[in-house]
Amino acid sequence: MGLIAMPEPDRATLAGREAIVAGLRRILPAERVVVDERGLRPWETDGFTAYKQMPLAVVLPETTEEVSRILAFCHAQGTKVVPRGAGTSLSGGALPLADGVLMSMMRFNKILDIDFANRAVVTQPGVTNLGITRAVEHNGFYYAPDPSSQIACSIGGNVAENSGGVHSLKYGLTTNNVLGVEAVLMTGEVVRIGGKHLDSEGYDLLGLIIGSEGLLCVVTEVTVRILKAPETARAVMVAFDDVEEAGNAVADIIAAGIIPGGMEMMDKPAINAAEDFVHVGYPRDAEALLIVELDGPKVEVDYLLQRVEALVNARGATSCRVSTSDAERLGFWAGRKAAFPAVGRISPDYLCMDGTIPRKALAHVLKRMNELSAHHGLRVANVFHAGDGNLHPLILYDANNPGELETAEEFGADILKLCVAVGGALTGEHGVGIEKRDLMPEMFTDVDLSHQMRVKCAFDGKQLLNPGKMFPVLHRCAELGRMHIHRGELPFPELPRF
Amino acid sequence: MHQPLKPATDAELRDMIAEAVATGTPLAPVGHGTKAGIGHPVNHLSLDLTALSGVTLYEPDELILSVRAGTPVDDVVALLAEHGQELPFEPPMWIRPDGAESRGTIGGMVMTNFSGPRRLKVGAVRDQVLGISAVSGRAEPFKAGGRVVKNVTGYDLSRGLCGSWGTLAVATDVTFKVLPKAETEASLLVRGLAPAAATSLMTAAMQEPDDVSSAAHLPPDIAAAITSFGAASTLLRIEGFAPSVKARIASLSKRIARHGSVELIEEQASRAVWRAVSDLTLLSDFQHTALWRVSIAPAAAAVLSDKIAGKLSTRFAYDWSGGLVWIWVTDETDDLGAKVIRDAIAGVGGGHATLVHGPAEKRVTVDVFEPQAPALATLNARLKNQFDPAGILNPGRMVREAR
Structure with a gap:
């Protein structure tokens, strides 16, 4: 296991497991309350597979009424509940708790x-x-x-x-x-x-x-x-020998008033990993590859493609291919969409990061990331939702080498701190989960976080739903709620309150 | 009545809120006061935010704008226009207490979440908000969200503050995603349709791939007041790059031909008519006792109107393809038509009604905002209590206080 610690399980809950299971079985038929080790094993992790934890039990409700009764029961018992969908979270959002009931919602399938x-x-x-x-x-x-x-x-x-x-x-x-x-x-x-x-x-x-x-x-x-659905979609695949120029081309497209359906960028390691994997004709010597997809009525797409071509050429594109068929367009995407498994082939393990940056900071961030790569001694490949600044650095490591997961996590944390430092965010789409939980103070002050926790307190005052995720420190709502102000005395919100 | 408070800095704002907490003095955050007549009447000490004004960051290439809460929306609209950009949800025009037209302030726009005709395609004010800095009712300054488009770090608290009518926190700064203005636009007009036929036309048009950005229906008298079309007018707007607009206007004209005789409204006339649709609350040609803004499933607009028309004397106009129904009530009734309208909404699958014009004395007893089911109402009350435990931020404005 890596660096992320989960809250200490509550001993009384663990000791009272039988009573909790019995209570759940009064609500659901026995086959929808999973308690045996073999039955629980498939639920021990989500898409963030570096972390595993067996839950106390798994429940499989099928109706809103069942969900309501299970939650009311757990609320009365003070038992934690982790809701789970398909379990594809990349940040450990659905990681079970040893002292928590895992509630799978996958039977709500209509x-x-x-x-x-x-x-x-x-x-x-x-x-x-x-x-x-x-x-x-x-x-x-x-x-x-x-x-x-x-x-x-x-x-x-x-x-x-x-x-x-x-x-x-x-x-x-x-x-x-x-x-x-x-x-x-x-x-x-x-x-x-x-x-x-x-x-x-x-x-x-x-x-x-x-x-x-x-x-x-x-x-x-x-x-x-x-x-x-838009009538048509066409894509253009553009190579650059300079990352900064690729970033500038993205800015030019946006500044021209064009909002592409998709605009993706890959760096050289990602381009080569993808090309090795799917052989779609990506230019191996390019420093950056940009895929711009335009969708809409045919007239509009054709017109905008010409404008995009002119803009990227003005930024010194070294090659520029416009799709002439849907097969060719999907070919452009094949490498990008296979980027994660492609990287999986060249490294035993990888960590997928998910920071967001202002687009203009891209060249700086990539340069600094290469320095961090050298410092930590781990390789990194980058794919980038260029249009909205969402960066996915893939950190390559080998979990069989002692300490390498921890080094990869430190490298990842450094990257995310860098994203925040240039005005970005810790996560663009994968969520905080457990993965970025302890980095929240990089972006938010204690007071910022306390206001987020107040939302939690309004919804779930006993903090039984998915605790240990998102927030670095859990505070009891009552403790958080204190506000001592006496007549005439002004509070000092700049002072930490906990 | 005290002099209104007018903080010049964030620190002053925080101190004023702290003082209000300490003394138990309820505050009414206010910008231009353009929506002072919406909500239950309150008599709180005014907290004038217009001194917290100015654009702090505008990066057209990044489509990002950060602006202080007291900044006039009109100034922001003008600044963005210089760069060919806009707040895409078309903030409507309102009337200030002194009678002047104004889109109000950024803070007021965000805290009330009223959007214009293009909301149908691009979403509401809340959909374009990326980050907010604010001072809560605990006199604590905090920030939520950020300055990038894609950001799921923590709860989406900046969106949560949108439409909260100054009852959770007082915003000081808001960051928006802005969009390029469309190069051009044009509209299609079908005259003379009855509400049911108009609803059918708009519903059909929204199911075509021509990317209609606004769809409205005006009955004859309202059409006469704001257009020169001389009949009930059903309007569909197409925006974008010139070749695309031309092609989509052509294809949509054919696709909707079976609904009536389709006429083209060229760019300038199109802009003018949608501006008027956006600003329908300004319409003063008709005496009315109340104006309701109703949000429902769009295809139900005509059915809703029918259910109400037999029981109240009203005028209707539809925007958002029928998803937004404006109802001018002309009857003198005890509740300004609230019960009839809300029963009708329940009868078409749900939605909500907000009283936009109504005399203050009636707004004491009539629910201005849609009453909520008990579990939801108490959840809202808990949220309010978490952010404003002393109850000093606009208490009674959204939820009628027990009397």
Whole structure:
């Protein structure tokens, strides 16, 4: 195991496991309360596989009523609950707790209502991201956010993580594409927020829930906006012998008022790893490869491709290929989409980082990252959602070498600190989870974090939902809630309060 | 009544809030006061934020704008226009207490989350907010979000503050994602449709790949007040690069031909009509006792209108393809039509109604914002209590206080 410590399990809970299981079995049939070691093993990790933990038990509810009763029971018992979708989180968001019940939502696997007139789909949370598109594509519609795991990841997990994807530059993140949810609070109370209408009422609880990493509530139903698929899409693949010029080309495209459907960049190590893997004709000697995809009506796409070509050539592109068929376009993407497994082939293990930076800082960040690579003695390959500044450095290491995971984690932390230092963020789309939990103070002060925790306290005052994730230090809500102000005395918020 | 407070710095703002906490003095954060008539009437000490003004960061290449909360939205719109960019959700125009037109301040825009016709395509104010710095009701300055487009670090608290009407925290700075202005636009007009036919047309148009950015229906009298079309007008807007607009206008015209005779509205006229649709609350041609802003599933607009029309004397206009229904009530009723309207909303699958115009004495007893189910209402109350335990930030403005 690496450097990240989980909270010490509660001994009383561990000792009371039998009673908890018995209580759960009063709510669910025995086969949907998993307690034996063989049955629990598949749940011990998520997409952040460096960390493993067996849960206390796994429950598989099928109805909102069951979720409500389980949560109410755990709330009364003071038992922690970790909600889980497909378990594809790259930040350990669904990592079980030894003293916590893991609640799998994957039996909520039905689409409830397809409403083309209102361009909305009402779905249960265990339906996969791609499953929504599959259900509406016969009528030319799709669901826009497309995380790379879309074949497997669930829409409930997307809500928890506010998932993005290569198209988020133009079409937004999950938060911009969800209209409503039904959710169960830790107390068992069921709330409905939003619906098929725009702009939900009251406080923007949808905004708070989406991206809350399973710490606020368990989502049991999601209403998403679907869009008519663009008529056509074409891509241009551009090589540069200078990373900075590639970054400038991206800025020029944006400045020209063009918002591509996707705009991705890879650095030399990533280009070569991908080319070794999928052989799609990537230029091996390029320092940076840019893939720009334009989608929309054919007239618009053709027109904008010409403009993009002119802009990248003005920035000294060394080659520029425009797709002339869908097969060729998908070929451009094949290497990019295979970048992670491609890197997996050249290294026994890798850590995938997920920082965001202002685009203009790209050249500086890559240069500094090479210095860090030399310092830590580990290689790094970079893929980059260039349009929105979301950087995925892949740190190559070998877990069989003692200490190398820890070195890779330190290298990763250095990269994320660098992202924050240039005005960026710790995570663009993978979430904080356990992975970046201890780095939160790099971006937020204690007071900033205490205001985030107050959201937690409003939703889950006993802090039983997914504790140990997102926040570096847990404070009891009562402790956090203290505010001593006597008449005439001004508080000093610059002083830490805990 | 005290003199309004007017902090010149963030530190002064913090101290004023701390003082209010210490003395139990409720505050009403205010910018231009353009939405002072929305919400339950409160008589709090004014906290005037207009001195916290100015653009602190604008990077057109990065599509990022950071601006202080008291900055006039009109100034920001003008600055962005110089660079061919805009706040894409089209912040509507309002009337200041002194009668002047204004889009209000950045803080007011964010805290009320009112968006114009293009909201249909690009989302609301809250969808473009990337980060907020604010002082909570605990007199603690904090920040949420950041200055980059993609950021899932921690709860999306900056979005959570949008539409909170100054009841959770007082914003000092907001960072937005801005977008390039469309190179050009044009609209298609079909005249003379009844509400049901208009709803069908808009619903059909939104299911075509022509990327309609706004869709509205104006009944004859409102069309007459803001256009020269001389009949009920159903409008569909197409925006983008010139060759694309031309092609999409052509293809959409064919696709909707079965709905009626389709006319082209060229760029300048199109801009003018959508500006007027954006600013429908300014319409003063008709006497009314109340103006409601109703959010529902778009395809239900005509059904909703029918359910209400038999019971109240009203005028309707539809924006957001029917997802936004403006209802001018002309009857004298005890509740300004609230019950009839809200029952009708429940009857079409849910949504919400907000009272935008209504006499102060009525707003004491009528729910200005949609009442919520008990579990949701108490969750909202807990959130308010976490951010403002002393209850000094605009108490009673969103949720009617028990009397």
